[in-house]
Amino acid sequence: MNPGLFIAFEGIEGSGKSTQQIRLAEHLERLGHDVVCTREPGGTATGDRIRAVLLDPALAELTPTTEMLLFAASRAQHVRELLRPALARGAVVLCDRYLHSSLAYQAWARRLGRDAVLAANAPAVDGLLPGLVLLLDMPVQDAFSRAAERGRLDRIEQAGRAFHDAVRAGFHAERELDPTRFCTIDATGSADAVFEQVLAAVAPRLGLVS
Numbered sequence: 520m521n522p523g524l525f526i527a528f529e530g531i532e533g534s535g536k537s538t539q540q541i542r543l544a545e546h547l548e549r550l551g552h553d554v555v556c557t558r559e560p561g562g563t564a565t566g567d568r569i570r571a572v573l574l575d576p577a578l579a580e581l582t583p584t585t586e587m588l589l590f591a592a593s594r595a596q597h598v599r600e601l602l603r604p605a606l607a608r609g610a611v612v613l614c615d616r617y618l619h620s621s622l623a624y625q626a627w628a629r630r631l632g633r634d635a636v637l638a639a640n641a642p643a644v645d646g647l648l649p650g651l652v653l654l655l656d657m658p659v660q661d662a663f664s665r666a667a668e669r670g671r672l673d674r675i676e677q678a679g680r681a682f683h684d685a686v687r688a689g690f691h692a693e694r695e696l697d698p699t700r701f702c703t704i705d706a707t708g709s710a711d712a713v714f715e716q717v718l719a720a721v722a723p724r725l726g727l728v729s
């Protein structure tokens with residue numbers, strides 16, 4: 520059996536990750552691939568409960584360390600219950616955020632540091648890293664105007680412009696540290712233009728001809 524392919528979509532809020540994840544899933548399913556679409560935090564019943572706590576704007580007192588550990592707890596369940604079994608049967612797993620979100624948001628923007636975040640996540644990921652990270656990159660202001668059209672902001676979206684600039688810089692720093700795993704997608708264009716880049720990045724890994 521072929522080993523599966525694990526692709527993570529990363530980027531700031533409103534950069535179009537979910538939109539591109541759905542497009543890619545539909546495309547690959549049409550080509551006959553077994554595709555699993557999932558997200559973090561969440562992806563399991565347990566993870567969805569943790570997600571509700573993490574995004575609840577009423578819980579303003581949540582400390583950065585609590586936040587980091589809750590993201591890791593959701594991930595621990597996700598890896599064991601969904602990601603590893605799907606990859607073991609040869610599926611293409613498309614995950615909206617994974618470990619590099621914890622690095623960008625908690626290590627860099629919350630300033631907990633990479634060592635702390637990697638240590639908290641080591642038992643969660645248990646060695647499972649994406650084969651490909653698609654970093655949907657765009658200026659924070661442009662992404663915010665897209666997200667703002669949806670109305671109410673969750674707890675992390677409310678963190679403000681400087682925080683989200685730090686998140687974007689955090690993703691850039693992570694890309695510098697692991698350039699072969701990352702592929703940067705210019706997320707400023709139309710959904711069609713962005714998808715062309717996504718497909719070009721994924722095609723060689725799945726042996727697709729364009």
Ligand code: T5A
Binds near residue numbers: 574618
């Ligand atoms: N988090 C997560 C951490 O802090 N640490 C972690 O370890 C993890 C895993 C998750 C929050 O948790 C944080 C990060 C987040 O703050 P979420 O609701 O899952 O919360 O947040 P996002 O993943 O950011 O989801 P969003 O829906 O906000 O952003 P997307 O998925 O990037 O954007 P998408 O596709 O929903 O598009 C947003 C809007 O823009 C439009 C869409 O139609 C939609 O209205 N759009 C475009 N418009 C114009 N041109 C394009 N190319 C467009 N593409 C999409």
